[in-house]
Amino acid sequence: MARGKQKEQAREKAQKQAENRQGGKSQLGARAAGLQLKCPVCKTPVANYKIIVQHMEAKHPKEPIPPEKDFQ
Ligand SMILES: [Zn+2]
Known part of the structure; x- marks a missing residue:
């Protein structure tokens, strides 16, 4: 159903935004190097x-x- 797909896309978008807020994976490496x-x-x-x-x-x-x- 179209509704379910929309919901899935919204979920993916929210996850990407959360990753951006955390600075992605590169910052994790920088923190470990610290x-x-x-x-x-x-x-x-x-x-x-x-x-x-x-x-x-x-x-x-x-x-x-x-x-x-x-x-x-
Ligand atoms: Zn010790």
Whole structure:
């Protein structure tokens, strides 16, 4: 039926618009590339040094927290 097809097209259009709002897939890759720091103990990727510190305090409280310059 014509009605059902229209509905399907509308759904596809809405999905495309949602993808555009999220910046498509390329931005996802850029965001992943931003995670260049890794926890020196368990190699978990983290976004920045502050999160490393939080992660170290939470997960590896016995390990010394490396200075920020070690990650630059
Ligand atoms: Zn860790």
